[in-house]
Amino acid sequence: MKVVIPVESRSLEAPVCPSFGRTPFFALVDTDGGTHEFLDNEAAASQGGAGIKAAQALADCGAAALITCRCGENAAQVLNAAGVKMFKAQDGSVNDNIAALKDGKLSLLTEIHPGHHNHGGK
Amino acid sequence: MRIAVLSGKGGTGKTFVSVNLACAAEQSVYADYDVEEPNGHLFLNPERTVKAPVTVMVPEVDMGQCIRCRRCVDFCKYNALALVQDKVLVFYEVCHSCGGCALFCPAKAIAEKERAIGSIEEGESGNVTVLTGCLNTGEASGIPIIKGLMDKLPKDGDIMIDCPPGSACVAMESIRAADYCVLVAEPTLFGVHNLSMVYDLAKLFKKPFGVVLNKCLPEENPAERFCVEHQIRVLARIPYDEELGRLNSKGRIAAREDKRYRALFERLLEALRKEAVS
Amino acid sequence: MKQLLILSGKGGTGKTTVASALIALSRSRAFADCDVDAPNLHLVVSRMSEPEKADYHGFGKAMIDPSKCVRCGQCEENCRFEAIRDFTVGEFECEGCGVCVEICPAQAIAMRDHVSGELMLYRDDQSVFSTAQLRMGSGASGKLVTAVKKQLAQEACDAELAIIDGSPGIGCPVIASIAGVDMALIVAEPTISGMHDMKRMIDTAQHFGVRCAVCVNKYDVNLANTEEIEEYCDSFQIPVVGRIPFDKTVVQAVNRCQSIADYPDSPAGKAILSIWKNININFIG
Numbered sequence: 001m002k003v004v005i006p007v008e009s010r011s012l013e014a015p016v017c018p019s020f021g022r023t024p025f026f027a028l029v030d031t032d033g034g035t036h037e038f039l040d041n042e043a044a045a046s047q048g049g050a051g052i053k054a055a056q057a058l059a060d061c062g063a064a065a066l067i068t069c070r071c072g073e074n075a076a077q078v079l080n081a082a083g084v085k086m087f088k089a090q091d092g093s094v095n096d097n098i099a100a101l102k103d104g105k106l107s108l109l110t111e112i113h114p115g116h117h118n119h120g121g122k
Numbered sequence: 123m124r125i126a127v128l129s130g131k132g133g134t135g136k137t138f139v140s141v142n143l144a145c146a147a148e149q150s151v152y153a154d155y156d157v158e159e160p161n162g163h164l165f166l167n168p169e170r171t172v173k174a175p176v177t178v179m180v181p182e183v184d185m186g187q188c189i190r191c192r193r194c195v196d197f198c199k200y201n202a203l204a205l206v207q208d209k210v211l212v213f214y215e216v217c218h219s220c221g222g223c224a225l226f227c228p229a230k231a232i233a234e235k236e237r238a239i240g241s242i243e244e245g246e247s248g249n250v251t252v253l254t255g256c257l258n259t260g261e262a263s264g265i266p267i268i269k270g271l272m273d274k275l276p277k278d279g280d281i282m283i284d285c286p287p288g289s290a291c292v293a294m295e296s297i298r299a300a301d302y303c304v305l306v307a308e309p310t311l312f313g314v315h316n317l318s319m320v321y322d323l324a325k326l327f328k329k330p331f332g333v334v335l336n337k338c339l340p341e342e343n344p345a346e347r348f349c350v351e352h353q354i355r356v357l358a359r360i361p362y363d364e365e366l367g368r369l370n371s372k373g374r375i376a377a378r379e380d381k382r383y384r385a386l387f388e389r390l391l392e393a394l395r396k397e398a399v400s
Numbered sequence: 401m402k403q404l405l406i407l408s409g410k411g412g413t414g415k416t417t418v419a420s421a422l423i424a425l426s427r428s429r430a431f432a433d434c435d436v437d438a439p440n441l442h443l444v445v446s447r448m449s450e451p452e453k454a455d456y457h458g459f460g461k462a463m464i465d466p467s468k469c470v471r472c473g474q475c476e477e478n479c480r481f482e483a484i485r486d487f488t489v490g491e492f493e494c495e496g497c498g499v500c501v502e503i504c505p506a507q508a509i510a511m512r513d514h515v516s517g518e519l520m521l522y523r524d525d526q527s528v529f530s531t532a533q534l535r536m537g538s539g540a541s542g543k544l545v546t547a548v549k550k551q552l553a554q555e556a557c558d559a560e561l562a563i564i565d566g567s568p569g570i571g572c573p574v575i576a577s578i579a580g581v582d583m584a585l586i587v588a589e590p591t592i593s594g595m596h597d598m599k600r601m602i603d604t605a606q607h608f609g610v611r612c613a614v615c616v617n618k619y620d621v622n623l624a625n626t627e628e629i630e631e632y633c634d635s636f637q638i639p640v641v642g643r644i645p646f647d648k649t650v651v652q653a654v655n656r657c658q659s660i661a662d663y664p665d666s667p668a669g670k671a672i673l674s675i676w677k678n679i680n681i682n683f684i685g
Contacts (some may be wrong), residue, residue, distance in 0.1 A: 007381055014577075018553075021291070022550075043201070043237055047199065047200065047203055047458065047459050047540060047543055048200045048201065048216050048543065049198075049200050049202055049213065049216040050201065051200040052201040052202070052213055053204075054222065055204065056195065056201075056204045056206070058207070059204075059206045059207075063226075068578075074213050074215075074216070075210060077205045077213075078206055078211060081204075081206040081207055081209065082206040082210060085676065121131025130438055131438055131440075132410060132411005132412040132413075132568040133410065133413060134411075134412060134592075137593065138439070138577075142554045157572050158568075158570045158600075159410055159411075159568035159570065159593075159596075159597040159600060160411055160594040161410075161568055161592075161596065161597070164596055165592070166591055178436075197498065197502065199459075199496055199497055199498050200497075211417045215504070218495055218497055219480060220480050220481075220497030220499050221478070221480050221499065222493070222497055222498060222499045222502065225478065226502060227497060244466065250609070257570070257571065259570055259603050259604045259607055260575075260604065260608075261606050262542065262571055262572035262575065263571065263572065264571060273443065274512070282484005285439065286440050287411045287568055288437035288537045288567075288568075289437065289438070290437045290534055290536075290538060291538060292571075294492055294536070296440060299493075308412075309651075310651055310654045310655055311443050311444075311654050311655050311657065312416065312440045312443065312654060313481065314439075315440060315443060316438045316440070322536055323536050326536065330410060334535060339648075339651070344655065367621055368445055368621060368622060370591055371589075371590060371591035371592065371622040371625060372591075372592065372622065372625075373591075373592035373593075373623050394526075
């Protein structure tokens with residue numbers, strides 16, 4: 001299945017990015033085929049609603065699961081509607097987390113925060 | 123005349139000055155534009171109040187008409203729309219009510235509906251008509267409420283506008299319609315630093331302005347020094363008064379309870395009338 | 401990195417006074433001023449070198465190219481923010497929605513990057529201080545607040561505790577500063593206005609799921625109100641971590657660009673030390 005993880009740089013050894021909506025990249029890993037690619041996160045430059053835009057992009061690319069440190073409520077709404085399962089990331093790299101997912105060691109992400117709401121909006 | 127009372131820094135005495143000025147006039151309107159934390163009504167205790175919601179327009183998508191083209195999702199600068207599993211989701215709190223999605227939908231599937239973000243309350247307190255704007259908690263922007271308050275101001279008469287702190291967009295919006303700006307400053311380094319910001323704001327908007335020095339202590343006053351350096355007219359000096367602080371803490375209005383303060387604010391009002399005329 | 405945010409709702413209650421003292425007492429190596437509209441913290445923290453500055457771009461703003469403009473007026477007609485007059489876009493009114501850009505039949509309007517403030521980073525071998533100044537009349541304060549916090553997280557990632565001076569009010573800059581903090585310390589004053597605003601602040605913080613504690617500043621101005629505040633907090637199970645008396649030493653300290661922690665024998669100095677100890681033992685540890 002396709003698993004997505006926010007990452008600081010284009011490397012599977014890089015740490016998971018603590019932000020979801022404003023991460024610079026997403027690692028898109030196909031756990032069955034063993035292939036992977038990196039997506040630029042265009043939502044990072046948004047003035048607001050970055051989580052929503054990032055979640056939309058993930059829904060569009062057919063991700064089945066997301067491993068992340070945190071997720072805001074608006075983004076979570078999009079991801080839930082798209083049927084993307086959300087897992088809580090552990091300390092470590094993308095590879096560490098993929099391995100943990102395969103071993104069934106990751107728990108579902110249950111704490112959804114209310115969002116950063118930095119849309120300014122005057 | 124329309125007087126906007128601002129300060130840059132919170133807690134310097136905007137509400138104190140604007141409420142007391144309103145009370146010192148024969149008949150006046152007091153408008154509370156600090157919609158995130160309105161305080162004037164706590165002192166004025168208006169009666170016969172009428173409250174009306176302030177609404178903004180948000181999109182409503184008719185999925186029956188929607189052709190899933192995503193034009194709305196891609197257009198929205200605030201990412202307030204998403205298309206997932208064949209359904210358009212709308213996120214109201216990030217919507218800026220620009221109307222773009224409804225305007226550009228090729229299938230005319232988007233209508234706009236009203237959504238309440240706060241309220242305006244109107245009431246009477248003796249000689250003062252009280253207008254209070256209030257933003258609901260969790261909402262980001264009070265600008266639509268300030269615009270609503272603006273529409274309710276009478277054309278003539280004495281109007282005291284209690285502005286929000288700072289000099290960002292909400293403060294700017296508040297002084298737009300003012301004839302004169304009263305800048306309230308406290309005698310601290312913080313006070314001066316923030317006075318200079320609203321000084322810049324008043325100049326930018328080419329509004330005539332003057333300063334009221336509040337909570338003055340016998341020691342040297344950095345805010346007064348600033349006024350001297352920039353040749354800004356000082357309209358009044360209100361000394362720091364513990365008794366006034368206590369009165370204030372109980373929500374009492376000095377001009378209505380203490381002859382000295384009534385006289386002080388009547389004098390200030392006179393000075394403002396002279397300023398507004400010249 | 402644990403984050404402690406100082407908030408109040410009402411302005412002038414003593415956020416910066418308390419924040420600067422806690423920064424000194426905790427020997428925090430990471431601190432920030434999120435009151436980007438009217439930043440004051442830099443005036444009272446220990447002198448640091450010149451900051452690194454960076455332009456901050458908020459929303460893009462629309463600009464009309466007069467050479468292409470056919471003066472049809474559709475832009476003005478469709479602008480919800482009344483930002484267009486005489487075929488010119490007002491810098492302060494424009495909210496960057498892009499409707500005019502899209503609707504212009506002559507493609508005469510484009511979005512331009514707009515500098516709406518300045519990010520600043522002070523650094524020495526002891527600590528990192530992140531702050532910003534929003535340009536007058538700008539919006540996008542929430543986004544700038546997020547930038548201030550992000551800058552702090554990036555530059556001071558090995559610090560244990562970050563102390564953040566918040567902004568007054570309950571709107572977007574406050575909401576943006578609340579995200580991801582471990583605890584909000586609400587500074588309350590025992591006045592009718594102060595109590596009213598404290599309640600709205602608590603409401604906002606709880607709406608966003610943040611753990612709160614309260615301290616009462618200038619408590620002796622009105623003891624009855626102070627007790628009312630403490631009862632209110634009790635009923636909502638919000639811990640009251642201390643009371644600070646009104647003390648003229650605070651004004652002196654501010655005007656000398658110092659925090660009240662530099663006056664440990666003053667009544668306010670003693671009270672804030674006790675508050676810090678309380679927070680440190682019960683909440684940070």
